[in-house]
Amino acid sequence: MNLPIYLDNNATTPMDPRVLEAMIPYFTQKFGNAASRNHPFGWAAEEGVDYAREQVAKLIGANEKEIIFTSGATEANNLAIKGVFEMYKDKGNHIITCTTEHKAVLDACKHLEKLGAEITYLQVKSDGLINLQELENAITDKTILVSIMYGNNEIGVIQPIKEISAITHKHGALFFTDATQAVGKIPVDVIADGIDLMAFSAHKMYGPKGVGALYVRRKNPRVKVTAQMDGGGHERGMRSGTLNVPGIVGFGKACELCNLEMAEEAKRLSALRDKLESSLTILEESYVNGNREYRLPHVANISFKYVEGEGLMMAMKDMAVSSGSACTSASLEPSYVLKSLGLSDDLAHSSIRFGLGRFTTEEEVNFAIEQTKKAVNHLRDLSPLWEMFKEGIDLDKVEWVEH
Amino acid sequence: MAYSDKVIDHYTNPRNVGTLDKSKNNVGTGLVGAPECGDVMRLQIEVDANNVITDAKFKTFGCGSAIASSSLATEWLKGKSIDDAMAIDNMDIVEELALPPVKIHCSVLAEDAIKAAINDYRVKNGLEALVSEKSHH
Numbered sequence: 001m002n003l004p005i006y007l008d009n010n011a012t013t014p015m016d017p018r019v020l021e022a023m024i025p026y027f028t029q030k031f032g033n034a035a036s037r038n039h040p041f042g043w044a045a046e047e048g049v050d051y052a053r054e055q056v057a058k059l060i061g062a063n064e065k066e067i068i069f070t071s072g073a074t075e076a077n078n079l080a081i082k083g084v085f086e087m088y089k090d091k092g093n094h095i096i097t098c099t100t101e102h103k104a105v106l107d108a109c110k111h112l113e114k115l116g117a118e119i120t121y122l123q124v125k126s127d128g129l130i131n132l133q134e135l136e137n138a139i140t141d142k143t144i145l146v147s148i149m150y151g152n153n154e155i156g157v158i159q160p161i162k163e164i165s166a167i168t169h170k171h172g173a174l175f176f177t178d179a180t181q182a183v184g185k186i187p188v189d190v191i192a193d194g195i196d197l198m199a200f201s202a203h204k205m206y207g208p209k210g211v212g213a214l215y216v217r218r219k220n221p222r223v224k225v226t227a228q229m230d231g232g233g234h235e236r237g238m239r240s241g242t243l244n245v246p247g248i249v250g251f252g253k254a255c256e257l258c259n260l261e262m263a264e265e266a267k268r269l270s271a272l273r274d275k276l277e278s279s280l281t282i283l284e285e286s287y288v289n290g291n292r293e294y295r296l297p298h299v300a301n302i303s304f305k306y307v308e309g310e311g312l313m314m315a316m317k318d319m320a321v322s323s324g325s326a327c328t329s330a331s332l333e334p335s336y337v338l339k340s341l342g343l344s345d346d347l348a349h350s351s352i353r354f355g356l357g358r359f360t361t362e363e364e365v366n367f368a369i370e371q372t373k374k375a376v377n378h379l380r381d382l383s384p385l386w387e388m389f390k391e392g393i394d395l396d397k398v399e400w401v402e403h
Numbered sequence: 404m405a406y407s408d409k410v411i412d413h414y415t416n417p418r419n420v421g422t423l424d425k426s427k428n429n430v431g432t433g434l435v436g437a438p439e440c441g442d443v444m445r446l447q448i449e450v451d452a453n454n455v456i457t458d459a460k461f462k463t464f465g466c467g468s469a470i471a472s473s474s475l476a477t478e479w480l481k482g483k484s485i486d487d488a489m490a491i492d493n494m495d496i497v498e499e500l501a502l503p504p505v506k507i508h509c510s511v512l513a514e515d516a517i518k519a520a521i522n523d524y525r526v527k528n529g530l531e532a533l534v535s536e537k538s539h540h
């Protein structure tokens with residue numbers, strides 16, 4: 001086992017060596033521009049892209065013509081939300097999303113608010129799932145888009161996608177989902193799930209960084225988005241720019257591998273995740289955040305009450321994890337996702353996200369369990385709050401001197 | 404962001420962790436910060452008849468820099484007179500631990516905790532609380 005161990009696979013995944021192997025020829029040999037239609041260099045590149053497009057489409061049950069390559073999920077989210085708003089503005093200006101979405105969705109919506117959009121931000125329940133009745137109540141005759149993520153990046157909960165799309169379609173709106181954390185980890189099928197637009201990204205599924213896709217449905221209904229960048233009209237006019245051929249080839253290979261291996265992998269990872277969780281929640285006052293039934297197989301988000309996340313991460317020095325604590329982020333605000341679940345600030349500050357992945361071994365998980373336990377105990381020995389809790393003092397009644 | 408060696412040292416081997424009997428008249432306790440802010444520091448001093456600090460203890464809920472700042476503060480406090488202790492400035496801590504700008508508030512918390520502990524001691528012993536002339540907020 002090599003230290004430090006990597007348990008932050010929701011932030012990004014290492015690239016699978018098989019993906020790298022598929023990409024290599026496209027840097028120096030098949031380096032052509034996929035849009036060069038009149039010589040073999042262009043044809044070789046185009047062939048690589050075409051094949052990758054099929055691999056990507058296959059993983060999500062789409063037609064290859066429905067895949068628009070982008071620079072990643074951030075761009076795909078922006079293209080979907082802003083592109084739909086612009087394309088369908090005669091139909092309405094109302095978009096529904098929820099408070100636990102990724103910033104790329106929330107900030108794209110904020111941007112549109114300045115341009116006259118009405119945005120409804122649905123609250124989530126304490127388990128992180130939206131309330132379907134609230135969704136239905138929020139829809140108006142001006143609603144053009146419902147944007148709800150598939151799997152959450154911090155707590156891993158999976159929203160009831162089929163039900164959400166059914167409600168959305170009943171009222172004649174389009175359904176977009178940011179499926180960045182779900183695609184390649186669990187079965188995602190755009191037909192069965194009733195998805196009209198979907199964003200996802202290669203670097204979360206053992207592919208390269210800087211490449212992703214927007215799925216745009218072509219039939220029942222035919223969906224269109226207004227391009228957000230002007231240029232050569234690539235990708236059916238929806239996303240101009242010379243294609244990132246090696247990246248796209250790698251993305252394709254990554255999708256193929258996920259398609260072949262994710263069922264087994266999910267079983268293995270959820271067993272490891274369960275082991276991690278059950279071993280760590282033995283510690284007093286530790287809580288798993290988010291719904292434990294409807295969730296991705298590879299992520300555990302746990303709050304260790306009375307210890308602060310960043311301090312804790314420092315003690316877990318041989319492992320890479322992430323924390324909802326404010327001190328780790330530039331904003332000084334603890335995780336808005338955890339706060340949306342109704343967690344108090346102090347519990348949000350005390351959270352650690354463990355993200356397992358394809359290359360995580362059982363030995364590493366065992367190591368993580370031992371290190372984490374030690375770290376929590378070390379920090380609780382140092383924590384005045386833990387001491388007060390042990391003395392039976394109600395911390396909510398203490399008058400704190402905020403600084 | 405990488406931590407300085409001194410922060411890591413204090414964090415890994417914190418000095419003077421613990422609790423003094425806060426009901427004693429010669430013990431001053433400072434509890435500053437709030438759980439919602441992600442940092443709470445408790446610093447205690449024990450003072451002898453000559454106004455010299457004979458013991459200091461801390462417990463901190465916070466990031467590594469906050470833990471290191473309070474650990475360092477207890478080291479500095481021991482053996483100091485109350486007046487000298489009152490003069491400890493958060494920037495001394497920043498310098499000693501090589502804290503980056505985003506971690507300055509962790510040192511401010513330590514200075515606040517020192518002053519709160521001293522004032523608690525003073526008030527317990529019939530002296531008025533001292534107000535620090537400088538404000539960080």
Ligand SMILES: Cc1ncc(COP(=O)(O)O)c(C=O)c1O
Pocket residue numbers: 010011071072073074075077102104149151152153178180181200201202211212
């Ligand atoms: C849910 C979700 N959406 C979008 C993104 C952004 O993806 P990308 O890094 O490909 O732009 C991420 C990754 O941080 C994510 O987790």
Ligand code: FES
Pocket residue numbers: 327441442465466467468469505506508509
């Ligand atoms: S206590 Fe918040 S960053 Fe140090």
